[in-house]
Amino acid sequence: MELIVIRAFGDYFSANLTLTKLQAFGVECYLKDEYTVTIDPLLTNAIGGIKLVVKDKDEARARKLLEQFDEEYMKGATCPICGAHDFKYIAKRGVTNFVTAILTWLFSSYSIAPEHVYQCGNCGYESKNLPETIIEE
Numbered sequence: 438m439e440l441i442v443i444r445a446f447g448d449y450f451s452a453n454l455t456l457t458k459l460q461a462f463g464v465e466c467y468l469k470d471e472y473t474v475t476i477d478p479l480l481t482n483a484i485g486g487i488k489l490v491v492k493d494k495d496e497a498r499a500r501k502l503l504e505q506f507d508e509e510y511m512k513g514a515t516c517p518i519c520g521a522h523d524f525k526y527i528a529k530r531g532v533t534n535f536v537t538a539i540l541t542w543l544f545s546s547y548s549i550a551p552e553h554v555y556q557c558g559n560c561g562y563e564s565k566n567l568p569e570t571i572i573e574e
């Protein structure tokens with residue numbers, strides 16, 4: 438049995454939120470490096486954030502659930518530039534990623550996590566965090 442990293446988080450709050458949601462769907466999952474990041478946030482980038490891990494047999498299901506969570510979450514977000522509800526979570530390419538990859542490698546973490554951003558599908562606006570989520574009934 439192997440543990441698979443399915444996502445990395447920059448903060449304790451989002452990591453736990455996602456963990457709780459997956460557990461609610463009966464997926465056994467854990468957080469890795471949770472305490473390191475909480476104690477010393479400066480280490481977050483060096484070790485690649487708080488990692489959400491699942492057993493290899495649960496990987497496919499967990500990834501599917503994460504996709505669903507993201508979709509629901511992003512539907513509620515409004516672009517501050519154009520007002521569209523069309524955010525996508527994408528991997529950003531470029532120098533930053535290269536540096537991150539090297540750092541990740543140097544710190545011997547097995548997961549290389551490129552920087553991800555939320556991008557508005559309408560105007561191309563990018564943000565590290567999803568703009569304020571407005572829940573529409």
Ligand SMILES: [Zn+2]
Pocket residue numbers: 516517518519520521557558559560561562
């Ligand atoms: Zn936009």
